[in-house]
Amino acid sequence: MHSKSDPDQVSPTTEVKPPEAMSRLGTEVLSLLQPAPGERILDLGCGNGDLTARIAAAGAIPTGIDLSAESVALARQRHPDLDLQAADASLYRSDTRYDAVFSHAALHWIGNAEATARTVSIALREGGRFVAEFAGSGNLASLTDAIGQVLSARGYEPEGRNPWYQPTIGEYASLLERAGFRVTFALHFDQPSPSKVPSGVRALLDSFAGYFFPDIPPAELASVYDEVEAAVKPRLFRDGQWIIDKSRLRIAAVKASR
Numbered sequence: 001m002h003s004k005s006d007p008d009q010v011s012p013t014t015e016v017k018p019p020e021a022m023s024r025l026g027t028e029v030l031s032l033l034q035p036a037p038g039e040r041i042l043d044l045g046c047g048n049g050d051l052t053a054r055i056a057a058a059g060a061i062p063t064g065i066d067l068s069a070e071s072v073a074l075a076r077q078r079h080p081d082l083d084l085q086a087a088d089a090s091l092y093r094s095d096t097r098y099d100a101v102f103s104h105a106a107l108h109w110i111g112n113a114e115a116t117a118r119t120v121s122i123a124l125r126e127g128g129r130f131v132a133e134f135a136g137s138g139n140l141a142s143l144t145d146a147i148g149q150v151l152s153a154r155g156y157e158p159e160g161r162n163p164w165y166q167p168t169i170g171e172y173a174s175l176l177e178r179a180g181f182r183v184t185f186a187l188h189f190d191q192p193s194p195s196k197v198p199s200g201v202r203a204l205l206d207s208f209a210g211y212f213f214p215d216i217p218p219a220e221l222a223s224v225y226d227e228v229e230a231a232v233k234p235r236l237f238r239d240g241q242w243i244i245d246k247s248r249l250r251i252a253a254v255k256a257s258r
Contacts, residue, residue: 026050026051026054026104026105026133028133028250029102029104029131029132029133029250030051030054030055030102030104032131032185032250032252033055033100033102033129033131035055035058035059035060035062035100035102036058036059036060036099037058037059037060038059038060038061039059039060039061039099039100040060040061040062040063040096040097040098040099040100041055041060041061041062041063041098041099041100041101041102042062042063042064042065042094042098042100042101042102042123043055043062043063043064043065043102043103044065044089044092044101044102044103044106044107044116044119044120044132045065045066045067045089045103045104045105045106045107045109045110046064046065046066046071046072046075046084047066047071047075047105047106048071048074048075048078049064049075049076049078049079049082049084050078050079051102051104052064052075052079052082052084053078053079053082055102056081056082060099062082062083063083063084063085063094063096063098064082064083064084064085065084065085065086065087065089065092066084066085066086066087066106067086067087067088067089068086069086072084072085072086089103089106089110089116089119090110090112090115090116090119091115091119092119092123093119093122093123094123096123097123097124097125097128098123098124098125098128099124099125099128099129100124100128100129100130100131101120101123101124101128101129101130101131101132102130102131102132103131103132103133103134104132104133104134105133105134105135106132106134107132107134107165108134108135108136108139108164108165108166109163109164109165110165111165113165113167113172113175114175114178114179117175117176117178117179117181118179120179121179121180121181121255124255125255126255126256126257126258127254127255127257128254128255129184129252129253129254129255130176130181130251130252130253130254130255131251131252132250132251133248133249133250133251134248134249135164135166135246135247135248135249136166136167136168136169136172136188136247136248136249137166137167137168137171137188137247137249138166138190138245138247139164139166139245139246139247139248140204140244140245140246140247141245141247142232142235142236142245143201143204143205143228143232143236143245144162146228146231146232147161147205147212147228149231150224150227150228150231151212151224153227154220154224156215156216161211161212162211162212163208163211166247167249168188169186169187169188169249169251172186172249172251173186173251176251176253180255180256180258181253181254181255181256182253182254182256183251183252183253184252184253184254185250185251185252185253186249186250186251186252187249187250187251188247188248188249188250189247189248189250190245190246190247190248191246191247191248192243192244192245192246193243193244193246194241194242194243194244195241195242195243195244200236200237200241200242200244201228201229201232201233201236201242202225202229204244205225205228205229209221
């Protein structure tokens with residue numbers, strides 16, 4: 001399950017970003033949510049709490065949850081007036097029935113997507129809405145494909161290293177329908193983005209080394225990085241800078257009446 005501590009929050013599976021950048025990235029999906037005064041809204045994977053605070057600023061009554069107790073503690077320091085809790089989204093239960101559940105840059109870190117969809121369904125009142133954005137199929141595909149090829153060539157098994165849940169639009173819409181939702185909006189879009197650090201790909205490899213390279217000896221790791229960087233450079237290095245091949249899934253759904 002996702003915790004928004006790096007390399008977990010920090011990033012929508014791309015690169016380490018400051019909290020302010022993460023909040024800006026959530027603006028479009030937050031506008032899809034359209035929080036209204038008095039609404040009770042669950043922010044699933046709240047991270048630093050900045051988007052939760054923006055929900056509150058609209059007059060809604062938010063509750064934020066995140067798996068990382070450290071992230072929640074820091075978020076409480078930033079936003080002491082908010083209701084922020086350390087909790088596993090796939091297991092979270094509350095007596096409150098929410099008008100909406102919101103999630104930004106979190107669901108791709110949660111392996112048990114069906115259990116999380118059930119959490120969302122149980123949390124919502126009938127007719128309540130679910131709005132989310134997270135990494136979709138194809139996110140960082142150039143990089144992860146190159147990692148697999150390099151590891152295979154060196155005799156390492158590449159399977160089982162990718163930590164992310166990255167469904168297609170059809171896969172995720174179908175999952176929500178099985179959980180009792182009516183999908184009202186779905187968009188799967190590419191979002192190529194310049195790296196914020198000159199080292200580009202190497203910074204990403206470092207961020208996610210604990211997932212992709214835990215069994216690689218330190219003496220070998222630098223040459224693995226070199227080979228991965230060389231493999232992706234023709235596609236991801238343009239006009240003197242690294243471009244990160246992000247892909248996003250943005251979705252809205254309504255809990256159907258029984």
